């Protein structure tokens with residue numbers, strides 16, 4: 001929506017998705033940079049709960065396929081194997097199911113009420129993951145191949161271990177994206193009052 005300076009979602013360009021996990025079977029710090037994410041426009045909303053009284057907006061989004069090209073810089077340990085490297089990263093996630101919970105407020109901007117997301121939590125499940133980290137261990141082919149293979153064989157377990165850490169980073173990104181849209185769209189343009197909603201239901205029935 002160029003009139004509102006709202007950026008496109010397809011492909012979705014992200015500066016950075018960080019990981020920071022210091023204990024457990026997987027320890028990993030660093031992240032992905034300059035991400036080009038193809039696939040978000042195929043998302044399907046699965047449910048939405050917009051609770052004005054309690055100032056909560058919770059919803060689910062399913063993303064059938066995300067193809068992500070990025071740079072990475074990671075250091076840590078995946079179960080038994082060390083992982084160190086930086087370079088290009090190809091990542092493919094399938095059947096991503098998200099559940100997003102938020103606390104919202106209704107500030108007035110330029111005289112009109114908008115919705116603003118104050119805090120967000122992102123939970124997600126991934127059906128499949130394929131990843132290729134180029135230039136692991138400064139380009140050591142044998143080690144790099146071993147670690148890539150190992151990650152792909154244990155992909156779902158690894159994603160599960162990193163869910164909280166990645167979720168925090170995604171929550172910050174999604175909050176920015178949503179606030180960029182919704183703080184520019186006054187609620188009087190899209191959010192019906194109870195009276196307006198009743199009227200709308202009546203019109204639906206008589207139509």
Ligand SMILES: *[C@@H]1O[C@H](CO)[C@@H](O)[C@H](O)[C@H]1NC(C)=O
Pocket residue numbers: 101102103119120121
């Ligand atoms: C909403 O706010 C409450 C109270 O501050 C907090 O405990 C909760 O974690 C928040 N929920 C989300 C999804 O951020």
